[in-house]
Amino acid sequence: xxxxxxxxxxxxxxxxxxxxxxxxxxxxxxxxxxxxxxxxxxxxxxxxxxxxxxxxxxxxxxxxxxxxxxxxxxxxxxxxxxxxxxxxxxxxxxxxxxxxxxxxxxxxxxxxxxxxxxxxxxxxxxxxxxxxxxxxxxxxxxxxxxxxxxxxxxxxxxxxxxxxxxxxxxxxxxxxxxxxxxxxxxxxxxxxxxxxxxxxxxxxxxxxxxxxxxxxxxxxxxxxxxxxxxxxxxxxxxxxxxxxxxxxxxxxxxxxxxxxxxxxxxxxxxxxxxxxxxxxxxxxxxxxxxxxxxxxxxxxxxxxxxxxxxxxxxxxxxxxxxxxxxxxxxx
Amino acid sequence: xxxxxxxxxxxxxxxxxxxxxxxxxxxxxxxxxxxxxxxxxxxxxxxxxxxxxxxxxxxxxxxxxxxxxxxxxxxxxxxxxxxxxxxxxxxxxxxxxxxxxxxxxxxxxxxxxxxxxxxxxxxxxxxxxxxxxxxxxxxxxxxxxxxxxxxxxxxxxxxxxxxxxxxxxxxxxxxxxxxxxxxxxxxxxxxxxxxxxxxxxxxxxxxxxxxxxxxxxxxxxxxxxxxxxxxxxxxxxxxxxxxxxxxxxxxxxxxxxxxxxxxxxxxxxxxxxxxxxxxxxx
Numbered sequence: 235x236x237x238x239x240x241x242x243x244x245x246x247x248x249x250x251x252x253x254x255x256x257x258x259x260x261x262x263x264x265x266x267x268x269x270x271x272x273x274x275x276x277x278x279x280x281x282x283x284x285x286x287x288x289x290x291x292x293x294x295x296x297x298x299x300x301x302x303x304x305x306x307x308x309x310x311x312x313x314x315x316x317x318x319x320x321x322x323x324x325x326x327x328x329x330x331x332x333x334x335x336x337x338x339x340x341x342x343x344x345x346x347x348x349x350x351x352x353x354x355x356x357x358x359x360x361x362x363x364x365x366x367x368x369x370x371x372x373x374x375x376x377x378x379x380x381x382x383x384x385x386x387x388x389x390x391x392x393x394x395x396x397x398x399x400x401x402x403x404x405x406x407x408x409x410x411x412x413x414x415x416x417x418x419x420x421x422x423x424x425x426x427x428x429x430x431x432x433x434x435x436x437x438x439x440x441x442x443x444x445x446x447x448x449x450x451x452x453x454x455x456x457x458x459x460x461x462x463x464x465x466x467x468x469x470x471x472x473x474x475x476x477x478x479x480x481x482x483x484x485x486x487x488x489x490x491x492x493x494x495x496x497x498x499x500x501x502x503x504x505x506x507x508x509x510x511x512x513x514x515x516x517x518x519x520x521x522x523x524x525x526x527x528x529x530x531x532x533x534x535x536x537x538x539x540x541x542x543x544x545x546x547x548x549x550x551x552x553x554x555x556x557x558x559x560x561x562x563x564x565x
Numbered sequence: 566x567x568x569x570x571x572x573x574x575x576x577x578x579x580x581x582x583x584x585x586x587x588x589x590x591x592x593x594x595x596x597x598x599x600x601x602x603x604x605x606x607x608x609x610x611x612x613x614x615x616x617x618x619x620x621x622x623x624x625x626x627x628x629x630x631x632x633x634x635x636x637x638x639x640x641x642x643x644x645x646x647x648x649x650x651x652x653x654x655x656x657x658x659x660x661x662x663x664x665x666x667x668x669x670x671x672x673x674x675x676x677x678x679x680x681x682x683x684x685x686x687x688x689x690x691x692x693x694x695x696x697x698x699x700x701x702x703x704x705x706x707x708x709x710x711x712x713x714x715x716x717x718x719x720x721x722x723x724x725x726x727x728x729x730x731x732x733x734x735x736x737x738x739x740x741x742x743x744x745x746x747x748x749x750x751x752x753x754x755x756x757x758x759x760x761x762x763x764x765x766x767x768x769x770x771x772x773x774x775x776x777x778x779x780x781x782x783x784x785x786x787x788x789x790x791x792x793x794x795x796x797x798x799x800x801x802x803x804x805x806x807x808x809x810x811x812x813x814x815x816x817x818x819x820x821x822x823x824x825x826x827x828x829x830x831x832x833x834x835x836x837x838x839x840x841x842x843x844x845x846x847x
Contacts, residue, residue, distance in 0.1 A: 291688055314689055321686065341606040342696075359584060361585065407579075422586055
């Protein structure tokens with residue numbers, strides 16, 4: 235790992251209070267240039283407040299931070315000149331067309347009229363929005379709005395980009411498109427600070443990760459390190475016949491040790507850190523006449539990491555199925 | 566408020582990775598936009614909104630148009646002896662009402678930006694801080710002009726002939742718009758304090774509606790019971806209406822105009838810094 239790379243974000247002891255509640259409670263962050271750094275936590279953990287402080291939208295009550303070398307309070311304008319923010323709400327103007335939105339941002343960033351128009355056209359084309367360019371954004375789907383939002387953030391390519399829950403509410407297809415765009419940005423050299431409550435998203439994109447809960451960073455590391463800190467992986471098995479679960483539990487218990495019965499009456503999970511032993515256990519199940527519908531062997535999910543770190547789940551629903559608000563299109 | 570039904574656009578091919586990479590690689594940072602250029606860009610945005618969301622302007626124009634027609638023909642004979650005489654009396658008043666109603670939307674628009682997250686983007690840009698607020702004033706002027714012109718044109722069609730001619734009308738319109746600038750800061754402050762655009766609209770009209778009716782827009786204050794007459798006489802809207810009538814007829818008093826300008830300046834002095842501070846705080 236290139237630990238020599240300069241730090242794009244360096245925050246120490248950030249604190250922010252809203253009335254009675256302390257939203258951010260002493261957050262330290264160190265983000266290397268050129269990386270994707272994930273800030274992972276449930277709703278209300280303080281992720282958005284942290285990002286808003288770093289993007290100069292809020293002043294911290296205590297602590298300090300430098301973004302790309304500039305102090306976020308003393309040199310806020312220099313920070314703004316080098317970063318862009320894609321907020322939790324798709325922050326584009328619904329009453330304008332997609333093209334007008336991009337021209338607006340281009341003009342505000344100092345492009346001349348012709349330059350802003352040309353840049354808008356280029357981005358609309360690149361983000362698959364050329365056909366919808368002349369339509370009002372209020373008629374866009376969630377996925378299109380998100381892409382326009384990200385396009386607006388790179389009208390002038392930022393050195394650092396804040397992305398606050400960029401795929402919240404998107405269907406899986408749109409989510410994958412957004413992920414691809416983020417990977418392209420990173421390949422182009424942009425540093426990204428990504429806030430998310432989707433564990434899979436952090437796993438897919440982030441090089442480094444801070445887990446945040448109740449305004450505090452409770453763990454830090456690569457996704458791999460965090461998983462390793464929980465210890466073992468797991469073998470998940472689903473049976474053809476739920477009546478055979480007791481037999482399967484006995485076999486897996488003998489082969490692997492601790493077995494956990496899942497809420498699904500046909501499924502069970504056993505601790506398993508070694509792929510060979512896992513394969514043997516599955517073979518033993520088959521020999522004993524238990525019918526297997528499917529099985530998988532994996533590292534613990536980040537949800538399990540979160541549970542292990544905080545004693546409570548990262549969110550109510552299963553993380554792999556973010557709530558889909560709108561379907562983008564039939565295939 | 567008018568809402569437009571939402572139709573989904575069904576075809577969107579997604580992003581083209583190679584083109585995205587090329588787009589990311591291809592820009593150098595331009596020199597920072599000047600304060601003036603940023604403000605004008607926001608003015609342009611305001612005008613695009615007039616174009617794309619004409620309903621908003623229509624909502625506030627239709628009511629005054631209805632008032633002109635209704636009051637002139639229903640009550641004109643009873644109140645002023647003839648519909649023609651009453652039209653002369655209420656037209657400058659309804660001009661004031663029409664433009665003042667439009668100022669509420671300055672607050673509604675700002676609150677909409679806030680709740681939709683657009684303000685966050687603007688605040689994260691390296692621009693002159695008050696540019697979004699100053700720029701929206703420019704867009705607002707266009708809406709004030711349209712709202713005012715509609716009423717004047719309607720009046721002329723119905724037979725209104727102001728004594729001071731075109732010059733008087735232009736002067737009156739300019740005075741009303743100047744006062745509206747001052748008043749609009751009250752609503753932008755509300756726009757930043759209240760939670761939803763609807764709350765801003767309701768609270769705004771709850772204030773402006775009674776103030777407009779308890780003025781001399783519709784009736785001569787001399788016909789009112791004592792305490793009410795006293796209030797109507799000091800109501801700044803009455804003074805603005807008096808000044809506008811005076812300008813349109815060529816009989817304006819410098820005193821009235823002075824009070825109107827001073828009120829506008831006072832409102833601006835109090836509420837413009839308040840709006841700017843609240844906006845910065847976000």
